[in-house]
Amino acid sequence: MPAYNAAGTLERIYNDIPHELVAEVIVVDDCSDDDTVAIARRLPVTLIRHDRNVGYGGTQKTCYAAACERGASAVVMLHADYQYDGRMIGPAVHILNRTMGAFAGWYAHRARLVDLPRYRPRGGERARPSSQS
Numbered sequence: 001m002p003a004y005n006a007a008g009t010l011e012r013i014y015n016d017i018p019h020e021l022v023a024e025v026i027v028v029d030d031c032s033d034d035d036t037v038a039i040a041r042r043l044p045v046t047l048i049r050h051d052r053n054v055g056y057g058g059t060q061k062t063c064y065a066a067a068c069e070r071g072a073s074a075v076v077m078l079h080a081d082y083q084y085d086g087r088m089i090g091p092a093v094h095i096l097n098r099t100m101g102a103f104a105g106w107y108a109h110r111a112r113l114v115d116l117p118r119y120r121p122r123g124g125e126r127a128r129p130s131s132q133s
Contacts, residue, residue, distance in 0.1 A: 001027045001045075002059035006080035007035040013078055014043050016086035021093055026066050027080065030059045036080070 003010060010027070017025060025045040029037050031053040040047045048066055050059070060077065067075045076092070078084050 001025065001078050001080050002030065002056060002063055003027050003032060003036050003040065003080035004030040004053075004056075004059070005032045005034045005036060007032070007039055009082040010036055010039045010080045011043065013080055013082050013086050014045065017078070018087070018090045021089055022076070023072075024070065026063060026070075028059050028062045028066070030054060030056075 001010075001013070014025065025043075026048065027040045027043075027045045028048045028050070029040065030050050037047070037049065046066070048062060050062070054062075063077060064075060074096075076089055078086050078089075
C-alpha cells in the first residue's frame with residue numbers, strides 16, 4: 001500500500017481489507033510529514049519507509065518488490081488515500097479464481113472503452129484481435 005500523507009485514511013482502508021484473504025499488508029511510506037507512520041506502526045502491517053520522497057511510481061515499485069521478496073503469489077495494490085475500496089478484494093479474488101487468474105482492473109476497463117483485447121500479451125507475443133478475446 002503506497003502511502004503519502006495518508007493519516008486521515010490509512011486506518012480506514014486497513015480495516016476494510018478482508019484479512020482472512022490477505023497474508024500480509026505492506027505499507028510503504030514515501031516521506032509523509034503527517035502522522036501516517038505513527039498510525040502504520042499501530043497497525044499489524046509491515047512498514048517500509050523511504051528516506052527520501054521517490055513519488056508514486058517509485059513507491060509502487062517498492063511495494064511490488066517487497067511483495068515479491070516475500071514470495072507473494074498474488075499482489076493487490078490498494079492506495080492508503082482510499083482511492084480503491086479494500087472491501088472489493090473478496091469479490092475480485094472470487095472472480096479471479098473462477099476466470100483468468102490475472103486481472104488488471106484499469107486495463108480491463110480501458111479495454112472495454114476502446115475495444116482493446118482484455119488481456120495483456122506476454123513479452124514477444126502479438127495481441128489477438130479483440131473479437132477473439
